[in-house]
Amino acid sequence: MIKSFAKLLKVLNSETDPAQISLAVCFAMVLGFTPFYSLHNMLVILLVLVLRVNLSTFFLSVVFFSGMAYLFDPLFHLLGQNLLTAQGLHGFWSQLYSHFFWRVTRFNNTLVLGSLTISILLFFPVFILSNRLILKYRETVLAWARKTRLMQALRATRLFQTYETLSSMEGDG
Amino acid sequence: MKKWIRWPGLLVFLGVMGLFCFLFVFFIDGFVKRSIEKTGTALNEAKVELDKAEVSFFPLGIDLKHVQVSDRDAPMANAVEIAEIRFLIDPEQLSRRKVLIREMTVDGVQLNTPRKSSGVITSVSKQTTGEKGAAQKKETKPFELPALELPDVREILEKEELLSLTLAEDLKKEIKANEAKWEAKLAELPDKKTFESYRERVKKLKGVEKGGLGGILGGAAEVVSLQKEIRADLNKIRDAKDQLKKDTEALQGRIKEIPKAPLKDIERLKNKYTLSPKGLSHISRIFFGDKIGGWTGTAVQAYEKLSPFLAQLSGGEENAAVLKPKRGEGVDIHFQEEKPSPDFHVQVAKVTAQLKAGQFEGEVRHLSNAQTIVGLPLTFQFDGKAIPNVERVHFEGEINRINPAQPVDRFSLKASGATLQNLSLAKSKRFPVTLKTARTDVETLASIQSGTLDAGLTAQLKSVTLVAGLEKDNPPLVQAMADTLADVKSVQLKAGAKGPLRDYDLSLSSDLDDVLQKAVGKQVRAQANRFEKALKSAVTDKVDKALANVNAEFSGLDGLLGELTGRLNFGDGVLKDALAKSTGGLKLPF
DSSP states (O other): OHHHHHHHHHHHHHHOOHHHHHHHHHHHHHHSSSSSSHHHHHHHHHHHHHBOOOOOHHHHHHOOOOHHHHHHHHHHHHHHHHHHHGGGGHHHHHHHHHHHHHTTTTTOOOOOOHHHHHHHHHHHHHHHHHHHHHHIEEEIIIHHHSHHHHHHHHHHHHHHHHHHHHHHOOOOO | OOOTTTTTHHHHHHHHHHHHHHHHHHHHHHHHHHHHHHHHHHHHHEEEHHHHHHEEEEEEEEEEEEEEEETEEEEEEEEEEEEEEEEEEHHHHHOOOOOOEEEEEEEEEEEEEEEEOOOOHHHHHHHHHGGGTOOOOOOOOOOOOOSSSSOHHHHHHHHOOOOHHHHHHHHHHHHHHHHHHHHHHHHOOOOOHHHHHHHHHHHHHHHHTSSSHHHHHHHHHHHHHHHHHHHHHHHHHHHHHHHHHHHHHHHHHHHHHHGGGHHHHHHHHHHHHHHOOHHHTTTHHHHHHHHHHHHHHHHHHHHHHHHHHHHHOOOOOOOOOOOOOOOOTTOOOOOOOOSSOOSSSEEEEEEEETTTTTTEEEEEEEEEEEEEOOOOOOEEEEEEOOOTTEEEEEEEEEEESSSSTEEEEEEEEEEEEEEEEEEEEOOOSSEEEEEEEEEEEEEEEEEEETTEEEEEEEEEEEEEEEEEOOOOSHHHHHHHHHHHHHHHEEEEEEEEEEETTTTTTTEEEEEHHHHHHHHHHHHHHHHHHHHHHHHHHHHHHHHHHHHHHHOOOHHHHHHHHHHHHHHHHHHHHHHHHHHHHHTTTOOOOO
């Protein structure tokens, strides 16, 4: 966990595109909030692996959002139940229920529908918010930390330069 | 674009999926085994175990080996044990999370087999202790054969409690209590002494008259007051007398009932100790009642045990609003499908069973969890194969829960050419009867509609040998009955059970009743009359003595009534004196 956290800090402090980190957070939110054995999560995993999103951030965020999901479970169930039992949507759900593909998605499960709906609704707001937070972090906290005497002294040492060279050789996570 | 795409990731994804599929195939057998055991145990409320589950993919099917379903009422026994269950699953329906089995083979079904370990699951054993006995067998009173020889009246009266004697004894005690109550009351009432004192005061007042005008006026006021006092006392006595009279009349009415009471005693004892002509017409009930009652009880008990499972056959809408899901699971909401189908449906199950009676083969059709959707009831039929001592057995039935509000279940059993041997019909020491041999054709039809049983049985017994195991020197009636039974070669039996499952009425009749009625009816009637006469005389003697005691006790109450009358008469005399004093004796000077 400490190693993953350190990696996250490293990514935040690196030149990595903030969008790659934010997208990892958003995909992790979908995977963490919704029940793992759902069809849409296969798509999430495929996208996480194929798109160049930051994997360290993704795995750490999955742990975080899974914990959140446990807390919000009753809320997801309630939302899913209200959506599935809404009179106006009854015809729509009945149509989906008759199709093989949609039955496999388990859309008629209160928790799957409730948590997926919340995840989709929050996807872009979380993406934009985390993007801004990363940029703000780099502009303020990171810039301030780099200007401190301690950091400047540390960066001047041969040991730090060697570490930077080696870690850049490891490549981007 | 290249900055955003990571093509090696696609390979990783395919690798992960491949690994997942490999693990799925590798572990699917164990997963299916555990799922069946878990679901079965939850439904059965006792352990459901299987040795092995084998899943095949092409075609998609499952083979379950050695399934054991524990009996929740007998933990060390299996209610059902099945050697093997094989079936293919419709893959298209499975993709819709529905199990459709077009044909299932169930081999080696056995009932009530012993287990090596207990089938109890702890969470359930604690809950159900209070509910045990829900499917207990109905307790039926055994049918007993009354005495065939003339019983000794004196012996009977020594051990039997006569209701008429109890009635007389109770009444005697009540009279005694009443007497004590009234004696106490009489002590509180004004007696002769009280009235004597009034008389003295009257005499004194006569002396006052001679004391001038003032004395005369004062005396008149005192006379009026005295009269009031005497009248009040007399009223007290009169009220008490009226009440005592009412009490005695009520008790007298009950005394008059005592001589009628022995009639009930005589009737009861007559029915208990003699075989009446009416009792003779129910002899088949005595011979076959216990057996048929026992079989009916066992069948009803088995049905009640299955009832919780049968109730699930109808299916129904799940109400998500009232279900509280487990955390992380949610609730599946079901919608009307274009082509509705049940979650579980076995169209045909071919079954072979090895029961105690012998081997049975048959099939079960439309075993589903939603008859309301399938629109067809569960039906089954079984035929006996090489059953010892039976030529043919056919058992069929229908469990209809298409309309859950009106469940209708029907069963039919036909057996022909069944050989009965050494069947004890009456275990009475005085008249033991055994059906040595008979060939039987039996037909049973039963229906259970909303918990009400309506069953009928007809049996034709041929080549009958009935034996009464008598000792030497039997009374003539006993011998006559034994001879008649020995001559019986065929019996036609009819039985019926009607009413609520827990409290049905059993009826039974056969031509054996008529045969015996004709053969020994006269003798039975004569014997019953002799017994009744002797009984009547003995009981009346006993009751007459008791009645004399009651009357003696009652005379005490009569005495108390006389005492009250005496006081009343004496008091009236004193009052008259006082009245004479106020009207005739007083002369005004103007």
